[in-house]
Amino acid sequence: FLNYPLFPLSSQIVVGEFLGIGHFTNIAVTGFQEVPPTSDENVTVMETTFNSVPVRIYMPKRKSETLRRGIFYIHGGGWCFGSAAVFHYDVLSRRTADTLDAVVVSTNYRLAPKYHFPTQFEDVYDALRWFMQQDILATYGVDPQRVAVSGDSAGGNLAAAVTQQLIYAKSKLKAQVLIYPALQALDMDLPSYQENSHFPILPRSSMVWFWSEYFTTDRAVEKAMLLNQHIPRESSHLLKFVNWSSLLPERFKKGHVYKSPTHGSSELVKNYPAMLDVRASPLLADNSTLSRLPLTYIITCQYDVLRDDGVMYVTRLRNAGVQVAHDHVEDGFHGAVSFLQMKISHRMTNQYLSWLRENL
Numbered sequence: 001f002l003n004y005p006l007f008p009l010s011s012q013i014v015v016g017e018f019l020g021i022g023h024f025t026n027i028a029v030t031g032f033q034e035v036p037p038t039s040d041e042n043v044t045v046m047e048t049t050f051n052s053v054p055v056r057i058y059m060p061k062r063k064s065e066t067l068r069r070g071i072f073y074i075h076g077g078g079w080c081f082g083s084a085a086v087f088h089y090d091v092l093s094r095r096t097a098d099t100l101d102a103v104v105v106s107t108n109y110r111l112a113p114k115y116h117f118p119t120q121f122e123d124v125y126d127a128l129r130w131f132m133q134q135d136i137l138a139t140y141g142v143d144p145q146r147v148a149v150s151g152d153s154a155g156g157n158l159a160a161a162v163t164q165q166l167i168y169a170k171s172k173l174k175a176q177v178l179i180y181p182a183l184q185a186l187d188m189d190l191p192s193y194q195e196n197s198h199f200p201i202l203p204r205s206s207m208v209w210f211w212s213e214y215f216t217t218d219r220a221v222e223k224a225m226l227l228n229q230h231i232p233r234e235s236s237h238l239l240k241f242v243n244w245s246s247l248l249p250e251r252f253k254k255g256h257v258y259k260s261p262t263h264g265s266s267e268l269v270k271n272y273p274a275m276l277d278v279r280a281s282p283l284l285a286d287n288s289t290l291s292r293l294p295l296t297y298i299i300t301c302q303y304d305v306l307r308d309d310g311v312m313y314v315t316r317l318r319n320a321g322v323q324v325a326h327d328h329v330e331d332g333f334h335g336a337v338s339f340l341q342m343k344i345s346h347r348m349t350n351q352y353l354s355w356l357r358e359n360l
Contacts, residue, residue, distance in 0.1 A: 033086070033087045034083060034085040034086055035086075035087050036085070037056055037085070039061075040094070042061055042062075042097075042098045043060060043061060043097045043098050044058070044059045044060075044061055045057070050105070050107070050127040050128075050130035050131055051127055052126075053107060053124075053127035054107075054108040055105050055106065055107045055108065055127055055131075056084040056085065056090075056093070056105075056106045056108075057103065057104070057105055057106075057140070058093045058094050058097035058103070058105075058106070059097065059103050059140065060097050060101050060102070060103075062101070064101060066143070067141055067142060067143035068101055068140075068141050068143065068146075069100055069101070069103070069142070069143065069146045069147075069356070069360050070102065070103050070104075070105070070137065070142035070143070070146065070147040070148070071096060071100075071102050071103070071104045071148050071149075071356070071360070072105045072107065072128055072131055072147065072149045072150070073089070073092075073093060073096075073104055073105065073106045073107070073150050073151060073155070074107055074109075074124055074149070074150070074151030074156075074159050074162075075089050075106065075107075075108075075152070075155045076151070076152040076153030076154045076155040077153070077154055077155075078112075078153070078206075078207075078209075078213070078214075079112050079120050079154045079157075079210060080112045080113065080213055080214075082111075083108050084106035084107060088338045088340055089106060091340060092337070092349065095349070095353070096353065096356070099353050099357075100353065100357055100360075102356075103140045103141065105127075105131055107123075107124055107128075108123075109123035109124050109127075109158070110123055112213045112214055113213050113217050116214060117214050117215055117274040117277070117279075117280050118277070118279055118280075120154075120158060121158060121162070124158045125162045125165055128149065128162055128166070129166075129169065129171065131147075132144070132171040146174055146360055147174055148173060148174055148175040149163050149173055149176050149177070150176070150177035150178075150179070151177075151179065151181070152179035152180060152181075152335075152337060153179070153180055153182060153335070154182055154210070155179075156179050156182065157181050157182040157183060157280075159176055159177070160176065160181055160183060160313070161278075161279045163176040164278070164279075164282055164289055164293065165279065167289065167293065173294045174294055174295060174359075175294050175296065175297065175359060176293065176294055176295075176296050177296075177355070177356065178296070178297070178298045178310065178313070179348075179352070180300060180301050180306050180307075180310060180332075180335075181309060181313070182207070182210075182211075182309055183310065183313050184281040184282075184283040184284070184312075185211045185215075185225070185281050186231055186239060186241075186242050186276075186281060186284075187239065187244070188204065188207075188225055188226070188228045188261075189228050189261070190242075190308040191244060191248065191252060191253060191254060191308055192252075192308040192309075193207075193305045193308070194256065195254075196303055196304060196307070199303055199305070199333070199334075201303075201333050201335055202306070202334040202335070203305070205226065207305050207306070208222060208226050214274070214280065215272050215274045215275060215280075216272050216274075218272070220268065221268065224264050224265070227262070228261045228262060229261065229262045229263070229264040230264045230268060230269075230275060231269070231276075232265065232268070232269050233263040233266075235269060236260070236263065238276060238284055239261065241283050241285075241286075241316070242281075242283050243258065244308055244312060245258035247311075247315045248308060249311070249315075252307070252308060282313070283309065283312060283313055283316065287316075287319070287320045290316060290322060291320040291322065293320075293322050295322075295323050295359060296322055296324045297352075297355045297359070298313060298324065298326050299326075299327045299328075299332075299348065299351070299352065300329070300332075301328075301329045301332030301333055302328070302330050302331065302332055303331075303334070304333060304334040305334070307328075310326075314326045325359075327348075327351050327355075329344070329347075332344060332348065336348055337352075
């Protein structure tokens, strides 16, 4: 899950009791270890750079009579933590490569707080553009008509952002897959933020911290976002793109009453325009951009402050005419795929792989 490095042991124990697993801490600690690029009997694992960005590549060892699927994966971690070498990402990538007979490129990117937006976006976009060159795809035996971008959490944010950006290039993706993605930084009081505000895996305060760290180390941004007072009056027209009262199905509203965020300081956005940049908040894209996006699969979880980001994106994409598959996991929580020893991780990973097998 996103914020394990900030996650105190006491909260780990609480979540463990909530989920009914006494060995929660062991799962978390094991899952966030980094592992070397070790090949096995089914998959060759190697590390290289794509346009100076470090990536880890997973290639099936068995021979293929045809060109393979290509999956470009972007790890989560709140734009602040994680890497392609983290244990659970390594497991997911090698399982994806073996199960789907696919070439998986798992990318790294420079992290906050040393680097801020748009560095993370640019690293991922540069690596993806490099991968999608015809000669590079040919080198790895990838079918240029069967390439997907995928990512979880902050990686889902970056996946959505680079997919939007890519429509202006000659390269074309077949699909994007977003696993509990963060898609907007304008409204921190969505129903999912209110309902899961204190859920220990990703509380509201931690998600706000991640957003603010992505933009700047200036604590004024974090303070304003915590109060939901960071959007100036002159930018209020953008709130229509994230207005949950019109974009969420009734079952997600649950009696919540929409309240527009309180207008904030113009100076804050002037100093940190990233807060209103579509490359940081893909939900700000207009319908003409959304209508050009590829086949999409989105996974959301009920116990997740980011739930409504994903659900609203489903609505907006469908309204724009994009073919979207949406799996909402009623018993899911943010980061569930990372808990490899839990049944929910296997179930969600199987859903993910099944969709890719059928659609890529």
